[in-house]
Amino acid sequence: MTNLDTTALETFGQSAHRVTVETDVGAIAGFLREVFGVKMTAYLAKVADPKTVARWIAGDQHPRPNAESRLRVAFQVFQFLQQCDGPHTVRAWFVGMNPELGDVAPVRAIREGLSQEVMVAAKTFAAGG
Numbered sequence: 001m002t003n004l005d006t007t008a009l010e011t012f013g014q015s016a017h018r019v020t021v022e023t024d025v026g027a028i029a030g031f032l033r034e035v036f037g038v039k040m041t042a043y044l045a046k047v048a049d050p051k052t053v054a055r056w057i058a059g060d061q062h063p064r065p066n067a068e069s070r071l072r073v074a075f076q077v078f079q080f081l082q083q084c085d086g087p088h089t090v091r092a093w094f095v096g097m098n099p100e101l102g103d104v105a106p107v108r109a110i111r112e113g114l115s116q117e118v119m120v121a122a123k124t125f126a127a128g129g
Helices: 006-022 025-036 038-045 051-058 065-082 087-095 106-111 115-126
Strands: none
Touching: 006 065, 025 038, 025 051, 025 065, 025 087, 038 051, 038 065, 038 106, 065 087, 065 106, 065 115, 087 106, 106 115
């Protein structure tokens, strides 16, 4: 991890936002399944049946708005952090206890609807905190 200035963080944030809004939710679900596995992707989207994730990826079903929002938040934060750290570090950041989130894992915080708090924690981490 490197210490980044405010301008770099803003650029990374804008880039992550753009790719998130331009990416189909099925592709986002597929990306998250590759990174986290199907069970954790279902967990963060707050769906009981992991098979639902496969249906989203195949385009057979569309996630409900709250589930789609959680998927997009996780994807955007991952895209943001991936610009300054490797995928293994970013994955570990998502699943580990995070002091910025009261020692709650970011994946759980996203599930609980704490999207803004997770992005703030990601920016703090990227800035070297």
